[in-house]
Amino acid sequence: MARKVDPEKHEEKRLELLEAAHRCFLREGLRGASTATICKEAGISPGHLYHYFSSKEVIVEAMAEDYLRRLHGYFADQPEDADTSALLLSEIWTMQGWSDVEHCRILFELLAEAGRNPRIRAILQENTRHVRAILSQTLKAGQAKGEVDPALDPEQVAAMLIAVVDAAPMLPLMVDGLDFAASRDMLTLMVRRFLAPPAKE
Amino acid sequence: MARKVDPEKHEEKRLELLEAAHRCFLREGLRGASTATICKEAGISPGHLYHYFSSKEVIVEAMAEDYLRRLHGYFADQPEDADTSALLLSEIWTMQGWSDVEHCRILFELLAEAGRNPRIRAILQENTRHVRAILSQTLKAGQAKGEVDPALDPEQVAAMLIAVVDAAPMLPLMVDGLDFAASRDMLTLMVRRFLAPPAKE
Amino acid sequence: MARKVDPEKHEEKRLELLEAAHRCFLREGLRGASTATICKEAGISPGHLYHYFSSKEVIVEAMAEDYLRRLHGYFADQPEDADTSALLLSEIWTMQGWSDVEHCRILFELLAEAGRNPRIRAILQENTRHVRAILSQTLKAGQAKGEVDPALDPEQVAAMLIAVVDAAPMLPLMVDGLDFAASRDMLTLMVRRFLAPPAKE
Amino acid sequence: MARKVDPEKHEEKRLELLEAAHRCFLREGLRGASTATICKEAGISPGHLYHYFSSKEVIVEAMAEDYLRRLHGYFADQPEDADTSALLLSEIWTMQGWSDVEHCRILFELLAEAGRNPRIRAILQENTRHVRAILSQTLKAGQAKGEVDPALDPEQVAAMLIAVVDAAPMLPLMVDGLDFAASRDMLTLMVRRFLAPPAKE
DNA sequence: TATGAATGAGGGTTCATTCAT
DNA sequence: GATGAATGAACCCTCATTCAT
Numbered sequence: 001m002a003r004k005v006d007p008e009k010h011e012e013k014r015l016e017l018l019e020a021a022h023r024c025f026l027r028e029g030l031r032g033a034s035t036a037t038i039c040k041e042a043g044i045s046p047g048h049l050y051h052y053f054s055s056k057e058v059i060v061e062a063m064a065e066d067y068l069r070r071l072h073g074y075f076a077d078q079p080e081d082a083d084t085s086a087l088l089l090s091e092i093w094t095m096q097g098w099s100d101v102e103h104c105r106i107l108f109e110l111l112a113e114a115g116r117n118p119r120i121r122a123i124l125q126e127n128t129r130h131v132r133a134i135l136s137q138t139l140k141a142g143q144a145k146g147e148v149d150p151a152l153d154p155e156q157v158a159a160m161l162i163a164v165v166d167a168a169p170m171l172p173l174m175v176d177g178l179d180f181a182a183s184r185d186m187l188t189l190m191v192r193r194f195l196a197p198p199a200k201e
Numbered sequence: 202m203a204r205k206v207d208p209e210k211h212e213e214k215r216l217e218l219l220e221a222a223h224r225c226f227l228r229e230g231l232r233g234a235s236t237a238t239i240c241k242e243a244g245i246s247p248g249h250l251y252h253y254f255s256s257k258e259v260i261v262e263a264m265a266e267d268y269l270r271r272l273h274g275y276f277a278d279q280p281e282d283a284d285t286s287a288l289l290l291s292e293i294w295t296m297q298g299w300s301d302v303e304h305c306r307i308l309f310e311l312l313a314e315a316g317r318n319p320r321i322r323a324i325l326q327e328n329t330r331h332v333r334a335i336l337s338q339t340l341k342a343g344q345a346k347g348e349v350d351p352a353l354d355p356e357q358v359a360a361m362l363i364a365v366v367d368a369a370p371m372l373p374l375m376v377d378g379l380d381f382a383a384s385r386d387m388l389t390l391m392v393r394r395f396l397a398p399p400a401k402e
Numbered sequence: 403m404a405r406k407v408d409p410e411k412h413e414e415k416r417l418e419l420l421e422a423a424h425r426c427f428l429r430e431g432l433r434g435a436s437t438a439t440i441c442k443e444a445g446i447s448p449g450h451l452y453h454y455f456s457s458k459e460v461i462v463e464a465m466a467e468d469y470l471r472r473l474h475g476y477f478a479d480q481p482e483d484a485d486t487s488a489l490l491l492s493e494i495w496t497m498q499g500w501s502d503v504e505h506c507r508i509l510f511e512l513l514a515e516a517g518r519n520p521r522i523r524a525i526l527q528e529n530t531r532h533v534r535a536i537l538s539q540t541l542k543a544g545q546a547k548g549e550v551d552p553a554l555d556p557e558q559v560a561a562m563l564i565a566v567v568d569a570a571p572m573l574p575l576m577v578d579g580l581d582f583a584a585s586r587d588m589l590t591l592m593v594r595r596f597l598a599p600p601a602k603e
Numbered sequence: 604m605a606r607k608v609d610p611e612k613h614e615e616k617r618l619e620l621l622e623a624a625h626r627c628f629l630r631e632g633l634r635g636a637s638t639a640t641i642c643k644e645a646g647i648s649p650g651h652l653y654h655y656f657s658s659k660e661v662i663v664e665a666m667a668e669d670y671l672r673r674l675h676g677y678f679a680d681q682p683e684d685a686d687t688s689a690l691l692l693s694e695i696w697t698m699q700g701w702s703d704v705e706h707c708r709i710l711f712e713l714l715a716e717a718g719r720n721p722r723i724r725a726i727l728q729e730n731t732r733h734v735r736a737i738l739s740q741t742l743k744a745g746q747a748k749g750e751v752d753p754a755l756d757p758e759q760v761a762a763m764l765i766a767v768v769d770a771a772p773m774l775p776l777m778v779d780g781l782d783f784a785a786s787r788d789m790l791t792l793m794v795r796r797f798l799a800p801p802a803k804e
Numbered sequence: 805t806a807t808g809a810a811t812g813a814g815g816g817t818t819c820a821t822t823c824a825t
Numbered sequence: 826g827a828t829g830a831a832t833g834a835a836c837c838c839t840c841a842t843t844c845a846t
Contacts, residue, residue: 027317031232034819045828047822056820105316112309114374116228121374128375152387159376160387167368173315173322174329175360186353186361194391199400211809236837246811248839257837429719433634436840447807449843458841510715516776517708518630523776530777554789561778562789569770575717575724576731577762588755588763592797601802613830638816648832650818659816 014052017042018063022106030060030109061119064110068127071104075134084142085192088135088161092168092187097180104169132158142195149197161191215253218243219264223307231261231310262320265311269328272305276335285343286393289336289362293369293388298381305370333359343396350398362392416454419444420465424508432462432511463521466512470529473506477536486544487594490537490563494570494589499582506571534560544597551599563593617655620645621666625709633663633712664722667713671730674707678737687745688795691738691764695771695790700783707772735761745798752800764794 020042024033035056039046053059074091086093095101114121135158142148168187171178221243225234236257240247254260275292287294296302315322336359343349369388372379422444426435437458441448455461476493488495497503516523537560544550570589573580623645627636638659642649656662677694689696698704717724738761745751771790774781 029232029313029317031230035821036819046820047829048827050821051826105313108309108313108316111371111374112230112306112313115306115309116230124375125377132376156383156387159372159379160384160391162375163368163371164365166371167364170312170364170367171360173312174325174363175333176326178360182357183361186357190361190391190395193394193397196394214809235835237835247837248812249810251838252809431634431715431719433632437842438840448841449808450806452842453805507715507718510711510718513773513776514632514708514711514715517711518632526777527779534778558785558789561774561781562786562793564777565770565773566767568773569766572714572766572769573762575714576727576765577735578728580762584759585763588759592763592793595796595799596793598796616830637814639814649816650833651831653817654830 010052014062015066017044017049017052018059018066021059021063022067022103025060025063025109026103026106030113035059057119060113061123064120064123065127067106068110068123072127072131072134075131084138084145084147085188085195087138089165089184089188089191091165092184098172098178101169101172101180104166105173107166107169128159128162131162135161139195146197148195152195157195164191211253215263216267218245218250218253219260219267222260222264223268223304226261226264226310227304227307231314236260258320261314262324264307265321265324266328268307269311269324273328273332273335276332285339285346285348286389286396288339290366290385290389290392292366293385299373299379302370302373302381305367306374308367308370329360329363332363336362340396347398349396353396358396365392412454416464417468419446419451419454420461420468423461423465424469424505427462427465427511428505428508432515437461459521462515463525466522466525467529469508470512470525474529474533474536477533486540486547486549487590487597489540491567491586491590491593493567494586500574500580503571503574503582506568507575509568509571530561530564533564537563541597548599550597554597559597566593613655617665618669620647620652620655621662621669624662624666625670625706628663628666628712629706629709633716638662660722663716664726666709667723667726668730670709671713671726675730675734675737678734687741687748687750688791688798690741692768692791692794694768695787701775701781704772704775704783707769708776710769710772731762731765734765738764742798749800751798755798760798767794 017038021033021038024038024041027033028037035049036046038059039049042049049059053062071091074094082090110120110124114124132155136154139148139152139154139157143150143152143154164187168183171183218239222234222239225239225242228234229238236250237247239260240250243250250260254263272292275295283291311321311325315325333356337355340349340353340355340358344351344353344355365388369384372384419440423435423440426440426443429435430439437451438448440461441451444451451461455464473493476496484492512522512526516526534557538556541550541554541556541559545552545554545556566589570585573585620641624636624641627641627644630636631640638652639649641662642652645652652662656665674694677697685693713723713727717727735758739757742751742755742757742760746753746755746757767790771786774786
C-alpha cells in the first residue's frame with residue numbers, strides 16, 4: 001500500500017520543471033513569470049508545483065544553479081592540444097549563432113537579481129569560483145607552454161574573461177543584425193592579443 | 202496672479218522622479234519596485250505620479266533613456282591629447298571604485314527587459330548607435346595617428362568595446378573583494394594590446 | 403476692487419457646463435464620465451468646475467432637471483386645433499429621425515439611477531408630475547370634444563403615455579435598422595385606437 | 604480519490620455569482636458595484652471571482668444574457684387557448700405587484716450601457732430577435748383566428764410591444780403609489796384595442 | 805476668476821500559496 | 826501523486842476633490 005516515492009523520477013521531473021521555468025523566465029522575466037505560467041508550460045496543475053519546490057524563490061535559485069552548472073560544463077573536458085585562447089572561450093565556440101546565445105540572456109536576469117538578493121549572488125559567486133578555477137588552470141598551462149604572458153595574474157585574468165564571455169549576449173540586443181562569426185572571431189583575436197607574451201626585442 | 206504654466210518646473214520634477222525611480226529599480230527591480238514605492242521615495246502621493254507619467258511602463262522607458270543619455274555623456278568632450286585606449290574607456294576611468302559602478306547595475310535590468318520588450322530594446326539600440334558613432338570616430342583618429350591597428354573595422358570594434366565596458370559591473374557581483382584599480386588597469390591593458398598595431402618584424 | 407460676480411454670466415456658463423456634462427454622460431455613463439472629462443469637454447480647468455457645482459452629484463441632479471425641463475417643453479404651447487393623439491405625442495412628432503432621439507438615451511441613465519438614488523427619483527417624479535398635468539389637461543379636452551373615451555381615467559392614462567413615449571429610444575437600441583417614420587406612425591395608431599371612444603352599436 | 608473536474612458545479616457556482624452580481628448591479632449600478640461588493644454578496648474572496656469570469660465586463664455581459672434569457676422564458680410555453688393580448692403580455696401577467704417588477708430595472712442599466720457598448724447592444728438585439736420571433740408568431744396566429752387586425756405588420760408590432768412591456772418598470776419610478784393591477788389592466792386594454800380588427804360598419 | 809498641482813481612497817486585477825479531495 | 830478551488834495581500838491606476846497661486 002505504501003507506495004515508495006521513486007526518488008529518481010522525482011529528480012527527473014524537478015529538472016523538467018526547471019527547464020520549463022527557464023523558458024518562462026526568459027519570456028517574461030523572473031518576476032513577470034507567474035507560478036501558474038510555469039505550471040502551464042510544464043503541463044502540471046498549479047498546486048502540484050509545491051510538491052517539488054517550496055516557493056517560487058526556491059525555483060529561481062534552483063534554476064540558477066542548474067543553468068549555471070550546465071553552462072560551465074563546456075569549460076571542462078576540452079582537448080589537451082587546443083589553443084589556449086580557444087579553450088578559454090570554449091563556451092562561445094560551442095555556439096553556432098545568436099540563437100544559441102539566446103538562452104544565456106537569463107544571465108542578465110540573474111545579474112540584476114544578484115545585485116539585491118544575497119542568495120542569488122552567492123549562487124553566482126559559487127559558480128564563478130568553479131569556472132575561475134578551471135580557467136586559471138588553463139591559463140597556467142598556457143604560461144607553462146609559453147603561450148600566455150607570464151606577467152599576467154591567472155586568477156584576475158580568469159575573472160575578467162568570464163565577464164567578457166558573459167557580455168556576449170549583449171551584442172545582439174544592442175546592435176541589430178550583427179554577424180555572429182565575425183563577432184566571435186574578433187573577441188578571440190582580442191583575447192589572443194591580450195594574452196600573448198610581449199614580442200621580444 | 203501671474204499664472205505661469207511653468208513647464209520648466211514640471212520637467213525638473215520629472216527628472217527628480219526618474220532618479221527616485223532609478224534608485225527604487227536598483228533596490229527592488231523593474232517589476233519589484235511598485236509605483237507606491239517610487240512615490241514614497243520621491244515624497245509624493247501615489248496618485249500624483251500620473252501627472253508626470255501615464256504609466257509605469259513609461260517611467261521605465263523614460264528612466265532608461267535618461268540614464269543611458271547621462272551615462273554616455275562621459276564619452277563626449279574628452280581631451281584631444283589623451284591616449285586612445287583611455288579615451289575609449291573614459292566611462293570607466295571617470296569612476297573611482299565599485300561603489301561608483303553600482304548604479305550601472307540597472308543595465309542588467311534593462312538588458313533583461315530588452316530581451317522581451319521591443320520598446321526597451323529600441324531605446325537601448327538607439328543609445329548604442331550614438332555611442333558607437335563616438336567610439337568609431339575615436340578609433341579612426343587612433344588609426345590615423347598610428348595608435349590603432351588599421352586592419353580592425355572601427356564599427357565592429359566599437360560595438361564590442363561597449364559590451365566589454367558594460368560587462369564591468371558584473372565583476373563585483375561575481376567575485377567578492379575584487380580590487381577596482383587592478384581590474385580597471387587589466388581591462389585597459391587588454392584593450393591596448395588588442396588595438397595596438399602588430400609589431401613589424 | 404470688489405468685482406461683482408455677474409449672475410447672468412454665471413448662470414449662462416452653468417448651463418453650458420450642464421450641456422457638456424450631458425454629452426459626456428451620454429458617451430460614458432453617469433459614473434463613467436469623470437469630472438475631468440466634463441471639464442475638458444467644456445474647456446475649463448478641473449478645479450474650476452467647483453465654482454459652479456459643489457460636487458459631481460450636484461452636476462448630475464442639475465443636468466437631470468435641466469434636461470427634463472427642456473424635454474417637456476415640447477408638450478406646452480401646442481396648437482389648439484391639433485388632433486388629440488398627435489398632441490399627446492408631440493414630443494415624438496417634433497423629432498425627425500432616430501438621431502434626434504439619441505440624446506433621450508440619457509433617460510435610461512436617469513431611470514437606472516432613480517431606482518437607487520432618492521434625489522434623482524424625486525427630480526424624475528417632480529418632472530413627471532408637470533407633464534402629467536399637461537397631458538391630463540389635453541385628455542380632458544379630448545373627452546370634452548368627444549375624441550377620447552370618457553371611461554378612461556385621464557390621470558392614469560397620462561402616466562402610461564409618458565412611459566410609452568419614453569420607451570421610444572429603446573427601439574433603435576433593440577432592433578437595428580428600424581424605420582423611424584413607420585415606428586412613429588404605428589405608435590400614433592396604437593394611441594389613437596386606445597383612446598378612441600368605443601364604436602356605438 | 605475520484606478526481607472529477609465537475610464542470611456542473613462550476614456552472615452552478617457561475618450562475619449563483621451572476622445572481623449576486625444582478626443584485627449588486629440593481630443596488631449600486633453597473634459601474635457603481637465593485638467586484639469586491641459582488642464577491643462579498645456571493646460570499647467569496649475578491650480574487651476568486653476571476654476563476655469564473657475573466658473580467659468585470661464579462662460578468663456584466665453574462666449577467667445580461669442570463670437575465671434576458673430568463674425573462675423571455677415567460678413568453679414560451681403559454682396555454683394554446685389564451686387570449687392573444689394576454690399572451691403577448693404574459694411577461695407582465697406573471698407578475699403580482701411592483702415588487703416583482705423591481706428586478707427588471709436592470710434593463711435601464713442595460714439600455715444605458717447598450718447606447719455606448721456594442722457588445723451589450725449585440726446581446727440586447729440578439730435577445731430581442733428571439734422574443735420578436737415568438738411574439739410575431741403569436742400575432743400571426745391571432746390574425747388567423749381573427750383576433751388581430753390583419754393590416755398590422757407582425758414584425759413591427761412585435762418590436763413595439765417589447766418596448767411597451769419593457770417600459771412598465773418606469774411607472775413606479777415616475778409616479779409614486781401607482782396601483783399595479785390598474786396599470787396592468789390599462790396596458791392590456793391599450794394593446795387589445797390596438798390589435799383588434801376595426802369594427803365593420 | 806481661473807489654474808493645475810496635489811491628495812488618498814478605492815477600483816479592477818494578479819498571484820503566490822494552501823488545502824480538501 | 827495530483828487537482829483546482831479558494832484565499833487575501835498587493836499592484837497599477839483613476840478620480841472626486843482641495844488648495845496655493
